[in-house]
Amino acid sequence: MTVMTATTHPLRLRNFRLLFVSRTMSTLSDALVPTALSLAIVHVTGSATMLAVVLGCALGTRLVLLPVAGAVADRFDTRKVALVADLTRMVTQAVVAVELLGDDPSVVVIAVAQAVAGAASAVGLSNLSPLVTKSVPASGGQRIKANSLMGVAKSVSLLAGPALAGALIFAVGFGWVFVADATAFGVSATLMLLIRLEEGADETNGSTAGPGARRSIRADLSEGFKEVRARDWYWTSLIAHAVWNFVANVLLTLGPLIAVKRLGGEGSWVAVTQAGGVGLLLGSLVSGWARPKRPVLVGNIALATYALPLTLFAVGAPVPLLVAGYGIALAALGFLNPTWDTAVQAVIPQSTLARVSSYDWLVSLAAQPLGVILAPVALSLWGERVPFAAAAVLVAVVCVGTAAVPGVRRLRLDYAALAQPAPTAEPAPQPAPRPEAEAAPEAEAETGAETVRSGGKGAGATA
Structure with a gap:
């Protein structure tokens, strides 16, 4: 072994x-x-x-x-x-x-x-x-x-x-x-x-309830929802991720139509989507060596770059710029997903991790059909530019706006500590945050900012 x-x-x-x-x-x-x-x-x-x-x-x-x-x-x-x-x-x-x-x-x-x-x-x-x-x-x-x-x-x-x-x-x-x-x-x-x-291989994060617990599915669902609700960084990030999925499907619905009508045909749209695929791959590769101390904050702000291709479509930019903009936006998604998964796995108790992940997927996937349904309606009411411009403002404001959430700012990963073997006993609880923690960010580790260490269970992060 x-x-x-x-x-x-x-x-x-x-x-x-x-x-x-x-x-x-x-x-x-x-x-x-x-x-x-x-x-x-x-x-x-x-x-x-x-x-x-x-x-x-x-x-x-x-x-x-x-x-x-x-x-x-x-x-x-x-x-x-x-x-x-x-x-x-x-x-x-x-x-x-x-x-x-x-x-x-x-x-x-x-x-x-x-x-x-x-x-x-x-x-x-x-x-x-x-x-x-x-x-x-x-x-x-x-x-x-x-x-x-x-x-x-x-x-x-x-x-x-x-x-x-x-x-x-x-x-x-x-x-x-x-x-x-x-x-x-x-x-x-x-x-x-x-x-x-x-x-016992999964005994991290202070899990107390193992698989096969004798209780109802309803109770299990309720416990998973409580884990989500108890962490402001998690549920506010899910809202941002849902908005991202919504506006992404606005673009995926209207983009092909615009490409065929005024960007030279289907080939231009194929170029845009292929650039997105390459960007997604590059972002995933970058996430393998990047070590953001505040992973949720950095990842959510990166998602705001989806406003770039939306804005470019709104102003009628040429195809090369659309290709570059969409590639950048999907690279941000490729970076976010592994970074987000690592933060979630470090904080969420193992005994509820699948349930918490399922709520994550539920919120993200539920937002996708809304974009597909509402995009044509917006197009018929206001024309081509307004839906793209409104979607750009929405995704930028919501994703960057998560920085205003205390838990998003305070959740940090200590990668050096995470590289050590997990402890056999649950770590002592960290002291509660003090108001002066935000005024002195360099002292956050001492004043209650949530720092995830090996096996640590936080009190608190997919598009």
Whole structure:
């Protein structure tokens, strides 16, 4: 067994290596589905309504079941929960493959399969952060690298998934895409079987309630919500992240229309989105070595850069500037996600981490359809420029505005301390903040600013 030290790279740990490859396969499989499923349904039915129904089944169940999925992930063995989620998605995509390879595919069967897959996806989203903390257990200091690697894998999957789906459809047809998708989930599940997480590997952050606690799901959901509500830095950041997702979908809805009408056609929009994919990847890479002392504050302010491409669209900037602006904005997102995950994993008790993560995903994902729905309405009422300009002001004000929240400013990560092995006993509570702490920031560690150390449980951070 590899002993974790301050210089150990996460990929030298067997459990994390297996987890990384498993989650990469799972993420890539998820990235294949939207493109392949959309084209398959259009090919089979030729109906936009049926396409909306099928996609809605997958997205709807994932959104509705996220809180429950978080409670399930906290209640039972983390590895087994991930294994069941992967096996479920393997079966559902195999069902879709069988339907599409047959002579008369049933859209109802495909829709039901995608609804079940959406529920399993909700479990997978909620369960990822606990898996990382258990696979990199001895040190929070290396988790920023682990989270960065996860971010890189996600970025590459989002870039490669649609292109790979298109290539497979062209080469072998729709049904075989889902055969490949089911196979990838099967490989991911097999790797999860090989992971061996020791009992107590997740005993960080002062957790008091372990998996399998005998209480109702409702009580579990309530406890997770209390963890969110008790930390001003967390719930205010979720609002900022929801606003980011809202305005991002305003741009993703109106951007293609503007590109086709006055920016030279579809190729200009493709260039913008590809720049975003590259930016997302670069931001994830940068997060692996960046060590912001105030990670939530820095990450939220970085998200405000999404105002840049929105402003450029509002003023009718040329395509090269739009490409650069969108790349910068998505690089900020790539940087935020691993940085945010590391802060959350260092502060939130392990026993509620999946539930807290599920609320995070719920708020973020719920905001996305609002942007898609309201953007065309705003366009019809006020024209092209107003929706972009209003969205730019909104995201800048809300994301930068989190700096006014005391918890956002005070939450700090002590990376040197996090690199040390976790203590066996819960650390003594820190003294309460004094009013003069903000007047003397250089003395915050002495005056109650929340500094996260190895195994520390704070009182207090995805777009």
